[in-house]
Amino acid sequence: MAKKIDHLGLRSAMADRLLPVLVAAMSFLAALAVAGTLAASSLAGQWNQNTGADLTVQVPDPGDQAVASAETRLQAVFSVLAKSPGVNAPHVLTADEVNNLLRPWLGQDAGQLGLPVPAVITAQWSGAGAPDALRAALDAVAPGTLAETGTHWAERVAALTASLQASALSVLLIVTLVASAVVAVATRAGLAQGRDAIEIIHGLGTLDSDIAGRFAARVTMQTAFGAVLGTLCALPVLFWLASLALPFTGVTADMTRAASLPPVLWVVLPSIPVLAACIGWVTTQFTVRGWLRRLS
Amino acid sequence: MVRFDDVGLKYRRAQGKSPVESLDILRSVSFEIPQGGFRWLTGASGAGKTTLLKLMYLAAHPSQGKIEILGVDAAKLPVREAALLRRRIGVVFQDFRLLGHLSAYDNVALPMRLARRSEAQVKSDVTELLHWVGLSGKLDRKPAELSGGEQQRISIARAVVNRPKLFLADEPTGNLDDLQADRLMMLITGLNKMGTTVVVATHNQRLVKDYPAPRLEIAHGTLAFDEALVWAG
Numbered sequence A: 001m002a003k004k005i006d007h008l009g010l011r012s013a014m015a016d017r018l019l020p021v022l023v024a025a026m027s028f029l030a031a032l033a034v035a036g037t038l039a040a041s042s043l044a045g046q047w048n049q050n051t052g053a054d055l056t057v058q059v060p061d062p063g064d065q066a067v068a069s070a071e072t073r074l075q076a077v078f079s080v081l082a083k084s085p086g087v088n089a090p091h092v093l094t095a096d097e098v099n100n101l102l103r104p105w106l107g108q109d110a111g112q113l114g115l116p117v118p119a120v121i122t123a124q125w126s127g128a129g130a131p132d133a134l135r136a137a138l139d140a141v142a143p144g145t146l147a148e149t150g151t152h153w154a155e156r157v158a159a160l161t162a163s164l165q166a167s168a169l170s171v172l173l174i175v176t177l178v179a180s181a182v183v184a185v186a187t188r189a190g191l192a193q194g195r196d197a198i199e200i201i202h203g204l205g206t207l208d209s210d211i212a213g214r215f216a217a218r219v220t221m222q223t224a225f226g227a228v229l230g231t232l233c234a235l236p237v238l239f240w241l242a243s244l245a246l247p248f249t250g251v252t253a254d255m256t257r258a259a260s261l262p263p264v265l266w267v268v269l270p271s272i273p274v275l276a277a278c279i280g281w282v283t284t285q286f287t288v289r290g291w292l293r294r295l296s
Numbered sequence B: 001m002v003r004f005d006d007v008g009l010k011y012r013r014a015q016g017k018s019p020v021e022s023l024d025i026l027r028s029v030s031f032e033i034p035q036g037g038f039r040w041l042t043g044a045s046g047a048g049k050t051t052l053l054k055l056m057y058l059a060a061h062p063s064q065g066k067i068e069i070l071g072v073d074a075a076k077l078p079v080r081e082a083a084l085l086r087r088r089i090g091v092v093f094q095d096f097r098l099l100g101h102l103s104a105y106d107n108v109a110l111p112m113r114l115a116r117r118s119e120a121q122v123k124s125d126v127t128e129l130l131h132w133v134g135l136s137g138k139l140d141r142k143p144a145e146l147s148g149g150e151q152q153r154i155s156i157a158r159a160v161v162n163r164p165k166l167f168l169a170d171e172p173t174g175n176l177d178d179l180q181a182d183r184l185m186m187l188i189t190g191l192n193k194m195g196t197t198v199v200v201a202t203h204n205q206r207l208v209k210d211y212p213a214p215r216l217e218i219a220h221g222t223l224a225f226d227e228a229l230v231w232a233g
């Protein structure tokens, strides 16, 4: 019953809508950062699975004549590959396959763009380490030929993922710190505005824990509300990003896109408001109790 | 019981770049008021009456000496114990200190609600008290909608509503007419008869004459005269 009475005048002192809005903005960023980390690591996982043992050879100007041979460059490269130890099941990609590969970057029909598309040979690489000797042999018959193993790409993707995750983590850290600072500033503004009322009820013997509790309850509500709002706003963006990422995840366009957010995200996203509420509660408790110390 | 033992209070004030200036507000004040005692606190304006009361309701701490309030050493009090002790002290401030966003009723109810009294109890006590101070028809008014005298009576009602063990009032009749002042004195003497220690700072000569009690006279921050010692002989 007495709980309904707003002794501190908090309703007017902290009527500012700014806190929920700022928290919403930061939760939005946090949601993107979390989703980014998860997406990066799942992409990296797929790259590692699919491409670890892949050998991709690109032959520019495949129809031209090879060095010291009557064969075309493509034919020369293919026969070198067929003879090399560690190279299994070489396969020249058809024009359709190449177009499919390039579609995410170049659109529907890359062939129609008139670009000098190289021939691509895929194979399984079972040799140890980088195929340096193979590269030299290929270059000798068809200069300009590129041979890349998946391991090379997987390493690069892993490095990229790690740095994306580090960036996302620092975004989360900064967002947390800024959120605490914003809560502390808003609380201090509320304390300054309600200073007279607080001094009076403190003088009447209200416990510091009660005063801090009332502030904290209010701020917790505001931060939780703001964070729910911000996370919800991030959802459409996340779906959009997920649809952009579809070609990279090996999911073809005709597969259903609705459930394309990683399942972990459905656990992690709801924890953002919970965390925001915790930050709000803890920061307010510390701020108010610290401020009250000067009254006693 | 209230006991002051060689109490001094300095306010430190930074004067720009020059060294901190320290102002002696109170110097070596010693007195004792037994539980259930009544004292008038008198002295010229600026003598230090309000400051002395502040020390008694734990809003200031002495720079020197020892203070005992209701049998508790005020210096060694943890924050929580200090809050609980404050609940046993009723204070009428010179500037009322009412909560502007609360009605007269809720302002008076505040100490009872802090003490977690039942709302039924709060209702009967608060309405009775506000009736006694002549504010029956104005329970819902905010302090800003009331006269100085009416605000003063609300702050008096708030100070006594929890039947404090120590009652302190700083010029409580400043805005009251003689009739209201007499009603207030009936309230205070009633409280005093039930065992509450009372200290009232006042300039009202008539009141001091009509309600005889020992005076504590403050002059320039020192205790010039403790009439209780004279009365005791």
Ligand SMILES: Nc1ncnc2c1ncn2[C@@H]1O[C@H](COP(=O)(O)OP(=O)(O)O)[C@@H](O)[C@H]1O
Pocket: B011, B023, B025, B043, B044, B045, B046, B047, B048, B049, B050, B051, B052
């Ligand atoms: N916060 C303060 N800082 C510095 N000086 C103060 C402060 N409060 C009161 N004083 C000074 O202390 C003296 C006593 O003040 P006060 O106790 O209010 O006197 P009284 O209530 O007897 O009129 C005055 O000279 C006043 O200027």
Ligand SMILES: [Mg+2]
Pocket: B049, B050, B051, B094, B170
């Ligand atoms: Mg005064």
